[in-house]
Amino acid sequence: MAQVRVYNLGYDPETGIGELLHTTTVRHAFGMIRREVANPVELTFVEDRIVPTALELTRELSGAWVEGAGQRSMGFSYRAVHERDHWSCAYCGRSVSKSPACEALLATVDHILPSSRGGESSWTNLVSACKECNNRKADRTPEEAGMPLQVDPYDPALAYRVGGYAETLPVLVTR
Secondary structure, three states, rough: EEEEEEEEEOOOOOOOEEEEEEEEHHHHHHHHHHHOOOOEEEEEEEEEOEEEEEEEOOOOOOOOOOOOOOOOOOOOOHHHHHHHHOEEEOOOEEEEEEEOOOOHHEEEEEOOOOOOOOOOOOOOEEEEHHHHHHHOOOOOOOHHHOOOOEEEEEEEEHHEOOOOOEOOOOOOOOO
């Protein structure tokens, strides 16, 4: 059965810009529409039936609803860092996993500025790393270890993705 994308309020189907919360089944999507929790924004034909392929919630969800959310507007967790970095090591670019074929490719999260030196656990100071690179970098900055980052960490609450690239949201100027 096809998966239906569920977007937070504010999704623009013409540009594809919006906060993708999760995917669900067609059956659950119809239940969300029936309960008036979401509205269909993209439809398709499947076996002579019209079914939704994308839903937009009828009200905006705060980050508190998202699993692992703390003070951030997006759910912050180590798993979310791996998702943001596409389960790839920020140093060597190899794929990482919770259950890798070899121990060196175990998914870990690395503090760019080590926590022992005042680095916080935040979107912009954490990256996904394989165990091998994380151990090699140890308690040093990437520059000190000679291990340049291959990605730019960003806060998903302050950026949106277009064609796989993170774009910073425009800052509103108030006068």
